[in-house]
Amino acid sequence: MRLLLSLLFLLVPFGWAAPSWLRWAAHPDEGFTRFVFELPLGTAYENQTSGAVVRVRVGLELPEPETLQPDDPAAERVELVPSAGGTEVRIYLEPGASAKKPFVLEGPEGRFRLVFDLLHPKGGAAAPPPKPKPPAPVVVIDPGHGGPDPGAVGYVQEKSVTLDIALRVKRLLEAKGLKVVLTRDADYDLAPKHVKDFDERKRIDLDARARMTNGNRNLFVSIHVNAAERPARGIEVYYLGKTLDPRTLALAIAENGGGELGRRLTQQTESTAEKALADLIAQGNLQFSKRLAEEILRELLGHTGAKNRGVHSAPFYVLRYARIPAVLVEVGFANHPQEGRRLAQADYRQKLAAGIAAGILDVLSGGAHASAGR
């Protein structure tokens, strides 16, 4: 039945019946289309153009509504709608087209012509480009550290673990139809070759990663491995904010390059976080980031059985420019005797990757990214 209906729909032409008082012609060489309303003398009319719609109300009756598809470079479609005492004509402009002021010309015996010239989009595109499908969500995965910076070192090296997990997350998300951008896909950092100073490389590297949170991307997840002086284990997930907890602050300084550089970048990020808390749109994004952190943590714990160290806010530099939900995951402690050894196992890293991917998918399917402000 549905097939039959679609066939009928294809066979029945629509939009052929323009009323006798309305016609138009494209003049591609001159770059405009002329719409002419040829009306009996004394017919009332008024018009209003706002944005991409030209509205003209004429005092002539129309038996029923019509939609016309003019196949024109300037007019996408024309709707004729019966309205009180007449007809409203709505001309929907193609992107880039615009309407000039209307003017009146004399018509044949007993009539006058109301003329609208619509300018074609620049470049005179004859055929409008095909309407693209809504794009697949784009997820940025950031494997922390790389190249000269190994990150935390214990039973494993942080930079190798984060890269391996990121590659696994990428495969899992791509299998679900998402697009994934990695900040790095091998053992390197994002600073140019000629920069020799370690701190300067680190600063450039972190800044380049942080800037991958803009553009047409939907989510950003930075992956890291923890280390602690006193034995500690478990998973914690962060979104951008300030912290009063000294241990969290020390972690942020370490992840922001450590030492003097780490302190400076942490301070800069704290002031970004302060501004974000005073900005409604940024605040909304922080709420979505927190929600993403909670979903990822929940899934990670479910997939691994690891210890829950909670969701917190902290001034991580890689999160500072984000206008999309952005989080930093600490998947475990490199120097914990059990957890460090688990991180060295491929099947455990696969569980971590599955948890991160599941958290991302939960949030995307819940539509959180769709309403996140830009």
Ligand SMILES: [Zn+2]
């Ligand atoms: Zn790290």
